[in-house]
Amino acid sequence: xxKNSNSRAEFTARxxxxxxxxxxxxxxxxxxEQSSGTFLALPGETDALKERARARVARVDSLPPVLEPSLxxxxxxxxxxxxxxxxxxxxxxFPIDNVGANLPALLSTIAGNLFELGEITxxxxxxxxxPDDYARRFAGPAFGIDGTRRLAGVHARPLIGxxxxxxxxxxxxxxxRIVDDLCAADIDFIKDDELLADPAYAxxxxxxxxxxxxxxxxxxxxxxxxxxAINISGTIDEMLRRHDQVLEAGxxxxxxxxxxxxxxxxxxxxxxxxxxxxxxxxxxxxxxxxPQLGFSFTAYQKLWRxxxxxxxxxxxxxxxxxxxxxxxxxxxxxxxxPFAGVRPVMPVFSSGQWASQAPDLFGALRSVDLMHLAGGxxxxxxxxxxxxxxxxxxxxxxxxxxxxxxxxAKTHPALLAALSHFKAI
Amino acid sequence: xxKNSNSRAEFTARxxxxxxxxxxxxxxxxxxEQSSGTFLALPGETDALKERARARVARVDSLPPVLEPSLxxxxxxxxxxxxxxxxxxxxxxFPIDNVGANLPALLSTIAGNLFELGEITxxxxxxxxxPDDYARRFAGPAFGIDGTRRLAGVHARPLIGxxxxxxxxxxxxxxxRIVDDLCAADIDFIKDDELLADPAYAxxxxxxxxxxxxxxxxxxxxxxxxxxAINISGTIDEMLRRHDQVLEAGxxxxxxxxxxxxxxxxxxxxxxxxxxxxxxxxxxxxxxxxPQLGFSFTAYQKLWRxxxxxxxxxxxxxxxxxxxxxxxxxxxxxxxxPFAGVRPVMPVFSSGQWASQAPDLFGALRSVDLMHLAGGxxxxxxxxxxxxxxxxxxxxxxxxxxxxxxxxAKTHPALLAALSHFKAI
Numbered sequence: 001x002x003k004n005s006n007s008r009a010e011f012t013a014r015x016x017x018x019x020x021x022x023x024x025x026x027x028x029x030x031x032x033e034q035s036s037g038t039f040l041a042l043p044g045e046t047d048a049l050k051e052r053a054r055a056r057v058a059r060v061d062s063l064p065p066v067l068e069p070s071l072x073x074x075x076x077x078x079x080x081x082x083x084x085x086x087x088x089x090x091x092x093x094f095p096i097d098n099v100g101a102n103l104p105a106l107l108s109t110i111a112g113n114l115f116e117l118g119e120i121t122x123x124x125x126x127x128x129x130x131p132d133d134y135a136r137r138f139a140g141p142a143f144g145i146d147g148t149r150r151l152a153g154v155h156a157r158p159l160i161g162x163x164x165x166x167x168x169x170x171x172x173x174x175x176x177r178i179v180d181d182l183c184a185a186d187i188d189f190i191k192d193d194e195l196l197a198d199p200a201y202a203x204x205x206x207x208x209x210x211x212x213x214x215x216x217x218x219x220x221x222x223x224x225x226x227x228x229a230i231n232i233s234g235t236i237d238e239m240l241r242r243h244d245q246v247l248e249a250g251x252x253x254x255x256x257x258x259x260x261x262x263x264x265x266x267x268x269x270x271x272x273x274x275x276x277x278x279x280x281x282x283x284x285x286x287x288x289x290x291p292q293l294g295f296s297f298t299a300y301q302k303l304w305r306x307x308x309x310x311x312x313x314x315x316x317x318x319x320x321x322x323x324x325x326x327x328x329x330x331x332x333x334x335x336x337x338p339f340a341g342v343r344p345v346m347p348v349f350s351s352g353q354w355a356s357q358a359p360d361l362f363g364a365l366r367s368v369d370l371m372h373l374a375g376g377x378x379x380x381x382x383x384x385x386x387x388x389x390x391x392x393x394x395x396x397x398x399x400x401x402x403x404x405x406x407x408x409a410k411t412h413p414a415l416l417a418a419l420s421h422f423k424a425i
Numbered sequence: 426x427x428k429n430s431n432s433r434a435e436f437t438a439r440x441x442x443x444x445x446x447x448x449x450x451x452x453x454x455x456x457x458e459q460s461s462g463t464f465l466a467l468p469g470e471t472d473a474l475k476e477r478a479r480a481r482v483a484r485v486d487s488l489p490p491v492l493e494p495s496l497x498x499x500x501x502x503x504x505x506x507x508x509x510x511x512x513x514x515x516x517x518x519f520p521i522d523n524v525g526a527n528l529p530a531l532l533s534t535i536a537g538n539l540f541e542l543g544e545i546t547x548x549x550x551x552x553x554x555x556p557d558d559y560a561r562r563f564a565g566p567a568f569g570i571d572g573t574r575r576l577a578g579v580h581a582r583p584l585i586g587x588x589x590x591x592x593x594x595x596x597x598x599x600x601x602r603i604v605d606d607l608c609a610a611d612i613d614f615i616k617d618d619e620l621l622a623d624p625a626y627a628x629x630x631x632x633x634x635x636x637x638x639x640x641x642x643x644x645x646x647x648x649x650x651x652x653x654a655i656n657i658s659g660t661i662d663e664m665l666r667r668h669d670q671v672l673e674a675g676x677x678x679x680x681x682x683x684x685x686x687x688x689x690x691x692x693x694x695x696x697x698x699x700x701x702x703x704x705x706x707x708x709x710x711x712x713x714x715x716p717q718l719g720f721s722f723t724a725y726q727k728l729w730r731x732x733x734x735x736x737x738x739x740x741x742x743x744x745x746x747x748x749x750x751x752x753x754x755x756x757x758x759x760x761x762x763p764f765a766g767v768r769p770v771m772p773v774f775s776s777g778q779w780a781s782q783a784p785d786l787f788g789a790l791r792s793v794d795l796m797h798l799a800g801g802x803x804x805x806x807x808x809x810x811x812x813x814x815x816x817x818x819x820x821x822x823x824x825x826x827x828x829x830x831x832x833x834a835k836t837h838p839a840l841l842a843a844l845s846h847f848k849a850i
Contacts, residue, residue, distance in 0.1 A: 034620065036594040043804070044599070045591045052626055053594025071714045073747035097625035098593050104658040105622040107685035108707050112619055115710025116746040123710075166470045168523050169461040169478025174469070194537055195459065197530040200522035201477055233529040236661060236693040260532035262687005268661040282533050285540025285548075289496045290715040321541040322498035379468070 008051070010093040011130035012058055013110040013299075018069065018122030018292055020076035023088035024060050030114050031055040031092050053098055059091035070292035075118025085121050096130075101137035103263040103307060111295070122292030125299045135340035139267050139308035143276035144343035145369045148310060151252040151276065153224025154188045157400075158358075159371045160392045161189030161227075162378045163350065168195045172202050172210035179211050183218035183226050185386035187378070189371055191229040194257050194280045198234060204242055212249040219250070229255040229278035229311075232269075239269050247274055256309075259283040263307055270308030279309035279345070289322065297331040302339050311346045311371060317360045319351035329364040336367060346371060353377050355395030355405070355418045362399035372396070382421045383414060390414035433476070435518040436555035437483060438535040438724075443494065443547030443717055445501035448513035449485050455539050456480040456517050478523055484516035495717035500543025510546050521555075526562035528688040528732055536720070547717035550724045560765035564692050564733035568701035569768035570794045573735060576677040576701065578649025579613045582825075584796045585817045586614030586652075587803045588775065593620045597627050597635035604636050608643035608651050610811035612803070614796055617656040619682050619707045629657070629667055637674040644675070654680035654703035654736075657694075664694050672699055681734075684708040688732055695733030704734035704770070714747065722756040727764050736771040736796060742785045744776035754789040761792060771796060778802050780820030780830070780843045787824035797821070807846045808839060816843035 019026035035055035037045045045054075065084040069076070076082060092110075099105045115123055141147075149155055164170070164178055182190055198204045208230065219225040232242035232254045239261070243254050255278040258266050270277060281304075287294045301312055314331040315321045332347035347370045349361065354377025361370065374392060381388030394415040398408035409416035444451035460480035462470045470479075490509040494501070501507060517535075524530045540548055566572075574580055589595070589603055607615055623629045633655065644650040657667035657679045664686070668679050680703040683691050695702060706729075712719045726737055739756040740746050757772035772795045774786065779802025786795065799817060806813030819840040823833035834841035 036591040044595070044603075049591060049594040053591070053624070071747065074749040075745060075747055078743075098620065100623055100625060102622050102659045102663075104682045104685035104690075105620070108619045108622075108658070108682045108705075111685075111711065112682075112707030113710070113746075115708060115714065116740070116748065118745050118747050120747065166461040166474060166478070169474040170469070178469075194533045195523065195530070197527050197533075198525055199478070200525060233533070234527045234689070235696075236689050238527075239689070257529045257533045257537075260529040260536075260687070261689040262685070262691075264659070264661050264664070264686040264690030265529075265693070266687075268690070271660075280533075282537030283540060285538070286536065286712065286719045289540065290718050293715050293718075294711045315541070318503075320500060320543050321538075322496065322500055322543050322545065323541065324499040 009096040009131060009134065011096055011128065011134060012091050012093045013125060014089060014091050014127040016122065016124040016126055016292065017090055017120065018066070018085050018087045019119045020069070020073065020079070020082035020085060020121060021119045023062050023086045023090065024057070026086065026119055027057040027060050027090040027092065029117060029119055030090070031057050033117060034092070034109055034112065034114055035094065035098065053095060055092050055094045057090060058093040061089045063087040063089065069121035071121045073118050073121055076121065087122070089126065096134050103138070103267055107263060107303070124292060124294055124296060126296045127298050128302050130340050132341040135306065135342050138306040139270045141305060141308055141310045141343040141345055142270065142273065143310045145346045148276050148346055151225070152188055152227040156368065157393070157396055158368050159188040159227070160389055161187060161191065161371055161373045163191050163193055163373060163375055165193070165375055165379065167193035168199060170202060172206040175202065175207055176210040176214050179228070180214045181385050183214065185389045186222065187226055187389050189227045189229070189373070191255055191278060191373070192231040194231065194282045197231050204232070205245070208245055208249060212251060216250055225250065225252050227253045229253040231255040231257070233257040233261055236265055236268060239265070240272050243269065243273055243275065251275065253278055255280055257282055258304055258309060263303070266304070266309065267307045276310035277308065279304055279312040281313050285322070298334045301331070301334050301345060305339060305342045305345050309345055311348050313348045313350065316349045316351040316353045317357045319353070321351050332365055332370060336365070336369060344369070348373060354422045355391045355415055356422065358392070358395035358399040359405060362396070368396065368400065377418070377422065381414070381418060383417050387414040387417060391418035434521045434556060434559065436521055436553065436559060437516050437518045438550060439514060439516050439552040441547065441549040441551055441717065442515055442545065443491070443510050443512045444544045445494070445498065445504070445507035445510060445546060446544050448487050448511045448515065449482070451511065451544055452482040452485050452515040452517065454542060454544055455515070456482050458542060459517070459534055459537065459539055460519065460523065478520060480517050480519045482515060483518040486514045488512040488514065494546035496546045498543050498546055501546065512547070514551065521559050528563070528692055528728070532688060532728070549717060549719055549721060551721045552723050553727050555765050557766040560731065560767050563731040564695045566730060566733055566735045566768040566770055567695065567698065568735045570771045573701050573771055576650070577613055577652040581793065582818070582821055583793050584613040584652070585814055586616065586796055586798045587612060588616050588618055588798060588800055590618070590800055590804065592618035593624060595627060597631040600627065600632055601635040601639050604653070605639045606810050608639065610814045611647065612651055612814050614652045614654070614798070616654040616680055616703060616798070619656065619705045622656050622658050630670070633670055633674060637676060641675055650675065650677050652678045654678040656680040656682070658682040658686055661690055661693060664690070665697050668694065668698050668700065676700065678703055680705055682707055683729055683734060688728070691729070691734065692732045701735035702733065704729055704737040706738050710747070723759045726756070726759050726770060730764060730767045730770050734770055736773050738773045738775065741774045741776040741778045742782045744778070746776050757790055757795060761790070761794060769794070773798060779847045780816045780840055781847065783817070783820035783824040784830060787821070793821065793825065802843070802847065806839070806843060808842050812839040812842060815839035
């Protein structure tokens with residue numbers, strides 16, 4: 001798939017397409033628009049130029065057409081109202097030489113104007129694929145799962161974690177007290193809420209100054225530094241400075257809101273960073289919730305892997321979010337799957353999580369290479385935070401050992417209390 | 426709208442919302458999730474904290490409900506399949522102190538996890554508003570319309586421009602020859618295609634070296650430097666270096682693919698730049714084409730104005746893209762409308778444009794503060810490129826003078842040839 005007959009090095013993008021023209025023609029329109037031509041020949045588009053730069057339709061799989069367009073197009077209506085809207089999945093192969101190791105150019109090529117083409121009434125980027133030697137030219141995750149485990153001192157089980165709540169509004173000393181309680185409960189991982197970056201009443205600097213001594217105190221006791229993903233999202237200069245402050249203070253992780261910092265910013269932080277990057281995908285719903293538009297998570301996580309994110313959120317099973325559980329599991333599998341030699345990204349489960357989801361997750365993934373974050377499931381445990389953390393670990397022990405949760409709970413009181421308390425909610 | 430009863434400084438976001446719960450409740454869920462709480466009270470969410478940090482529902486306007494959800498939600502289906510899906514428009518007021526002058530945090534607040542809430546079956550950011558003194562803390566456009574006109578030497582009429590075609594694949598000397606032809610035709614503005622950044626066979630450096638002497642030669646002749654928006658999109662370091670190279674070589678504009686460089690990257694370029702930033706919005710279709718999801722252009726252009734983009738694409742009237750003409754006009758109006766003291770951004774019309782659209786645009790906007798880009802409308806003119814440029818100018822002269830195009834064409838042969846040639850296509 002990575003070479004055509006003339007050995008031109010290529011990468012490919014796979015799309016769902018719905019269009020007012022037959023799907024093979026829509027594929028040619030997309031290949032033209034996203035490379036050297038339009039569907040019609042342009043003056044100046046010589047054979048030599050086409051050989052260098054023209055994208056090619058590598059595959060067309062037709063699907064049954066539909067009678068109503070998923071997305072309206074004034075252009076298609078003006079041309080002639082279509083009686084059918086054609087559907088299919090297509091692969092487009094692009095010359096690597098068109099793009100190089102340039103994330104904004106890669107995105108402009110595979111996810112640019114094609115979303116707006118008049119013939120197109122549905123378009124979703126499903127997947128991307130590329131040769132290893134092309135992928136190697138991007139930053140990629142510097143730490144990934146192994147590096148994260150090494151810094152967190154947690155092996156052979158998931159990192160059990162939580163999010164500081166309330167999400168925003170706490171003063172620095174209030175945050176530090178909560179962190180103290182969480183660390184006293186032997187938690188593995190804590191993160192800021194994505195809303196919390198540098199509020200006027202709890203600046204990044206003040207929070208770091210309040211929190212780090214607490215973390216260091218517990219690190220001495222635990223023999224490992226609890227990993228705190230502190231949200232450094234801001235301007236480029238702020239993010240680099242804040243990363244350096246976290247590193248200097250002995251912290252082991254930084255968090256970045258990837259969609260709104262953007263590809264150039266995240267890659268820049270990655271090239272500079274000496275700590276894992278916890279990627280928060282807030283806003284992702286806007287990119288994916290309409291099934292005939294936007295991005296699949298499979299493609300999305302590959303793009304952020306290229307940029308160098310080490311952890312990426314995937315929602316939770318039975319969460320408070322819109323996403324079906326099967327989709328959440330597929331997302332986690334994608335994070336862990338091989339991709340052109342790029343390190344896997346550690347999937348982060350959160351929202352509505354407690355001990356009960358451990359068997360679901362392990363059953364589906366057969367892996368413990370993940371973060372399992374619980375808010376109420378830890379802080380709301382009837383016997384306190386330490387029992388909340390213990391109940392999550394016990395849930396995972398049971399899952400990995402293949403023991404039913406209720407059975408395991410008979411000899412594990414924290415899990416037992418979680419089961420009776422949270423199931424009733 | 427910018428202050429509540431306690432004089433807490435706020436900014437507001439307006440949304441279209443569809444949800445499985447009544448719209449006033451959905452508004453409270455959103456205000457909670459995007460600030461200090463959930464819909465239920467959290468331990469630690471004290472009155473003092475709420476006063477500092479809690480978002481408030483400033484307005485709820487109900488719309489007629491629908492029987493089918495626009496977006497599926499496994500959560501809503503699990504809870505109890507709703508018989509009605511409620512719709513409305515809501516204003517949420519957020520404390521400025523939660524966010525500060527931090528674009529990623531602003532986006533995470535107004536366009537973050539709320540898109541994924543289980544109760545939500547439709548959500549679109551319609552607009553934002555903020556006090557002038559808050560907006561002033563962001564970078565904002567450094568040049569805007571006046572600065573662009575000064576550098577381009579074009580006043581009291583639109584900038585007439587084109588895009589180098591084929592989009593990608595030309596060698597540097599081929600590009601330079603096309604630029605020479607365009608400048609010989611007295612064009613005001615040229616831009617790279619968004620696909621073209623730094624291809625292996627036509628690197629940024631080689632293209633700049635080939636093109637700039639041509640531009641300088643014509644600048645000597647014209648008494649003004651034709652504005653060339655050269656695409657600098659890439660890594661942060663590359664973008665700053667490329668900007669400096671363009672500036673050093675006497676260029677007057679740089680182009681950035683805003684969605685894929687991202688907010689932090691674009692603002693960083695803006696803080697560094699001494700040239701206007703031509704904002705290309707490729708990928709925008711994915712953010713906006715489903716009407717019950719994503720972003721309106723009104724909100725989107727305000728966010729990029731805050732980041733400091735000077736020009737922003739709005740598609741064209743009767744273009745090859747999906748967008749209805751009325752929506753294109755609304756977008757241009759939004760770019761030119763006042764917003765919290767932030768400079769307007771110059772709207773850029775392109776795709777399928779030629780002289781005929783001038784009366785439509787002027788009639789709707791009553792403004793010449795725009796760029797009007799034509800590909801085939803200039804390069805495909807039957808009498809050549811110079812006549813193509815002349816026909817666009819003549820179209821605008823007729824529009825501004827209120828003369829019918831066909832009448833004006835009687836004494837303007839370039840326009841006459843355009844009318845007979847392009848109308849037949």
